[in-house]
Amino acid sequence: MKKVIALLLALAMVFALVACGSSDTAATGNDDTSSVSAPAESKGKILYLSNLNSGCSYDFYVSYLPMICEQLGYKFEVVYGDMFNDPAGNLAAVKNAYTSDVVGLIACEDGGLGSIMEEYPDLYVVGCLSDMDSVFGENPVNAALLQNDHFLGNLSDGLVDPVAQAKGYFDEVVARGYKKISVMNFPVYAYPKQTAIVANLMQMIADYNATAAEPIEVVGEPVVLQFSPLEDSYFMEAANQDLDAIVGVCAGTTFIYPTMLAAKANGTINPDMQLITGGFENDPDLLADCGDDKTIVYLSISTVESVLWPVAMLDAAISGTMYPDFTGPESIDPGLCVINSTAEFEAMANSSPIGLTVDISKAQVQWDDMKDLFISVNPDATYANLVSFVQSLAVDGYMK
Amino acid sequence: MADVKEKQTIGQWLKKNSSSVASIGGLLFCIIFFTIGTGIKGESIWSAAKLANLMSNVIVTALMSVGAVFIYSLGNMDVSIGKQIGLYATLLVLIGNATGKLWLAILVCLAIAVIIGVINGAAGEILHMYSVISSVVFMMILTGVSTIIYAKIGTRNIILRDIDLHLFKSPWFMLLVLVIETAVISYFFYFTKFGKYARAIGANQTATSQSGVDVIKYRVIPYVFLAVCLVAASLFQMGYTGAASDSTGTGFEMNVMVALILGGMPLNGGMKSRVSCAIIGAFTFSLLAVGLPIIGVPARVTFIIKAVIFLVVVLITCRKKTGVLPR
Numbered sequence: 001m002k003k004v005i006a007l008l009l010a011l012a013m014v015f016a017l018v019a020c021g022s023s024d025t026a027a028t029g030n031d032d033t034s035s036v037s038a039p040a041e042s043k044g045k046i047l048y049l050s051n052l053n054s055g056c057s058y059d060f061y062v063s064y065l066p067m068i069c070e071q072l073g074y075k076f077e078v079v080y081g082d083m084f085n086d087p088a089g090n091l092a093a094v095k096n097a098y099t100s101d102v103v104g105l106i107a108c109e110d111g112g113l114g115s116i117m118e119e120y121p122d123l124y125v126v127g128c129l130s131d132m133d134s135v136f137g138e139n140p141v142n143a144a145l146l147q148n149d150h151f152l153g154n155l156s157d158g159l160v161d162p163v164a165q166a167k168g169y170f171d172e173v174v175a176r177g178y179k180k181i182s183v184m185n186f187p188v189y190a191y192p193k194q195t196a197i198v199a200n201l202m203q204m205i206a207d208y209n210a211t212a213a214e215p216i217e218v219v220g221e222p223v224v225l226q227f228s229p230l231e232d233s234y235f236m237e238a239a240n241q242d243l244d245a246i247v248g249v250c251a252g253t254t255f256i257y258p259t260m261l262a263a264k265a266n267g268t269i270n271p272d273m274q275l276i277t278g279g280f281e282n283d284p285d286l287l288a289d290c291g292d293d294k295t296i297v298y299l300s301i302s303t304v305e306s307v308l309w310p311v312a313m314l315d316a317a318i319s320g321t322m323y324p325d326f327t328g329p330e331s332i333d334p335g336l337c338v339i340n341s342t343a344e345f346e347a348m349a350n351s352s353p354i355g356l357t358v359d360i361s362k363a364q365v366q367w368d369d370m371k372d373l374f375i376s377v378n379p380d381a382t383y384a385n386l387v388s389f390v391q392s393l394a395v396d397g398y399m400k
Numbered sequence: 401m402a403d404v405k406e407k408q409t410i411g412q413w414l415k416k417n418s419s420s421v422a423s424i425g426g427l428l429f430c431i432i433f434f435t436i437g438t439g440i441k442g443e444s445i446w447s448a449a450k451l452a453n454l455m456s457n458v459i460v461t462a463l464m465s466v467g468a469v470f471i472y473s474l475g476n477m478d479v480s481i482g483k484q485i486g487l488y489a490t491l492l493v494l495i496g497n498a499t500g501k502l503w504l505a506i507l508v509c510l511a512i513a514v515i516i517g518v519i520n521g522a523a524g525e526i527l528h529m530y531s532v533i534s535s536v537v538f539m540m541i542l543t544g545v546s547t548i549i550y551a552k553i554g555t556r557n558i559i560l561r562d563i564d565l566h567l568f569k570s571p572w573f574m575l576l577v578l579v580i581e582t583a584v585i586s587y588f589f590y591f592t593k594f595g596k597y598a599r600a601i602g603a604n605q606t607a608t609s610q611s612g613v614d615v616i617k618y619r620v621i622p623y624v625f626l627a628v629c630l631v632a633a634s635l636f637q638m639g640y641t642g643a644a645s646d647s648t649g650t651g652f653e654m655n656v657m658v659a660l661i662l663g664g665m666p667l668n669g670g671m672k673s674r675v676s677c678a679i680i681g682a683f684t685f686s687l688l689a690v691g692l693p694i695i696g697v698p699a700r701v702t703f704i705i706k707a708v709i710f711l712v713v714v715l716i717t718c719r720k721k722t723g724v725l726p727r
Contacts, residue, residue: 053700077693077698077699078698078699078700079693079699080699080700082647083647084645084646084647084650085556085557085645085647086645086647086648086650087557087641087643087644087645087648088637088640088641088643088648089647091640091641092456092457092640092689093699095453095456095457096453096457096689096690096693097693097699098449098453099441099443099693099694100442100443111556111557111643111645112641112643114559114641115640115641115642115643133555133556134557137555139554139555141555141557141558141559141643187547187551188551188554189550189551189553189554189555189556189646190556190646192554192555226547
């Protein structure tokens with residue numbers, strides 16, 4: 001019996017291989033977006049080193065980016081980076097996917113970036129929705145990339161400046177009148193910017209308390225989540241049961257919200273406790289619990305259409321017509337979606353391309369809107385306009 | 401009559417050697433398939449760049465797997481392999497940066513590896529528990545140690561400075577080290593009592609013990625062999641990028657297991673264990689990783705294909721209804 005099963009599985013695999021091997025000419029829509037055909041005069045292939053392999057944002061990127069690449073005449077292929085950003089894992093992923101027609105790399109992870117560029121010195125590389133601490137951080141092990149003319153910069157995940165990011169959280173806490181909160185983030189060695197945001201947030205609260213009639217109490221030290229959901233035991237402590245809100249300077253929808261929800265269902269905590277955090281998921285149940293009087297009241301995410309920036313940078317470099325006002329690689333702010341009202345949450349759910357259904361036709365920037373930003377299409381395009389356009393993208397774009 | 405007898409002989413031979421036939425056949429199939437497939441796509445898996453890539457894919461898994469053959473022949477498995485690689489890679493960078501002496505870092509790693517190996521090997525027998533349990537304990541301890549180290553450093557990635565690592569990126573040097581390690585391990589495995597007793601323990605520990613073999617001693621020594629191989633593998637793992645991170649080595653124990661199974665290693669150990677399983681499995685595993693993207697298989701689908709191949713090989717090669725899993 002097991003030999004029959006083995007034979008059937010082997011046959012299934014052979015058919016799958018045959019089908020996959022011919023997918024280059026078949027997959028142009030959104031059903032299989034890992035590989036998209038390009039016009040006959042293809043300019044080469046762009047690899048996308050993804051840090052994700054599922055979720056609405058991932059589904060959007062692997063549909064939206066191929067669309068842009070196809071319009072520009074590039075093939076596009078997704079490569080899965082090491083899920084923990086390990087240098088050797090990322091290098092191996094790129095090396096395995098590298099074929100002679102690869103001309104550019106969009107890197108969502110920075111582990112091993114120096115080795116990748118050393119291995120492929122002709123490859124143009126641009127960062128995408130990453131903090132890229134190894135290049136732009138305080139102890140940059142890949143700082144030499146800033147002197148490499150094939151490294152084109154980075155689109156930051158969230159605002160580059162931790163003070164600006166902290167201000168967003170602080171303003172929300174004050175605006176909603178919270179008086180007792182707790183703060184959570186990921187470990188400093190993995191996400192140093194989050195720790196900087198938390199430090200700035202704490203300072204802002206301390207400054208506010210110095211003159212406020214009713215101070216804001218931050219319960220305990222900031223909780224460092226070790227890449228696992230908040231422990232149920234957190235809400236067993238009396239001091240944490242009557243919080244007004246938790247500020248999760250991390251992917252709180254994944255790592256904090258489920259525990260909060262369970263604690264609310266158990267009657268352990270204040271039923272009105274709310275969550276201010278980052279990350280977006282298109283789970284209908286979660287979205288139904290987002291809004292002014294719901295559990296999640298504030299989400300801050302990079303506007304997904306911002307990813308046109310790395311493609312524009314690669315296209316300019318590969319075409320040999322870099323923007324005349326581009327002075328060197330930098331980490332730039334993306335467009336920022338600050339979603340903190342019921343109307344905005346509804347717009348994200350129903351009108352955004354990462355809402356209840358992932359649909360790139362709902363993107364606030366379509367090809368016709370963006371094409372003049374690409375210098376290979378519009379010789380008068382400037383880097384300043386490109387950056388300004390990307391940074392103007394916000395939740396308002398889904399509310400028109 | 402003679403024909404019938406001959407057919408029966410071939411059939412019996414195939415049945416007896418089904419795992420070898422499946423594993424070597426699988427490797428040959430991959431070689432032929434990717435030679436043709438990549439040629440159709442206008443690429444070549446035999447180009448210098450792709451061969452170098454293949455070698456860098458193979459080396460770490462092969463070095464670990466060759467060492468692990470001894471452990472699997474006992475009918476045991478070690479799930480702390482990945483975390484050990486991570487720790488040794490980290491120590492190589494930290495000590496290398498602090499002293500500028502890679503050999504010193506290697507010695508420290510060897511000392512730690514041997515201590516872990518001795519405890520791993522002896523604990524199961526002395527404490528009367530499955531050996532895998534002690535390796536689980538080490539996996540958890542080393543995870544904690546790694547977290548503390550990187551939290552203390554304040555960064556996820558560390559890079560070795562001022563030490564030339566080009567040698568560890570050379571495919572020829574990788575091949576040389578792999579050949580030497582395989583030859584040494586093969587010698588001990590096939591031509592000394594260390595290998596003979598290890599396989600005997602895997603086949604029937606009670607009978608081996610009653611034959612006067614010191615089971616604890618011959619259970620510990622394989623772990624010492626593995627320890628040395630792990631340090632060698634961690635050198636190449638770190639040397640590949642000159643860096644280590646808090647996640648270096650994550651999941652490598654599964655790579656070893658998959659490579660050995662693809663190579664036809666009997667998971668319950670015993671006399672049919674072979675060093676060649678590690679080499680065949682590591683090359684098959686790496687050929688898939690290198691070849692599938694070239695023929696246009698999307699990265700997402702490669703995981704499924706690898707899983708199907710793994711399942712097919714397990715279905716073909718597993719022979720016992722019980723006691724298949726290592727302990």
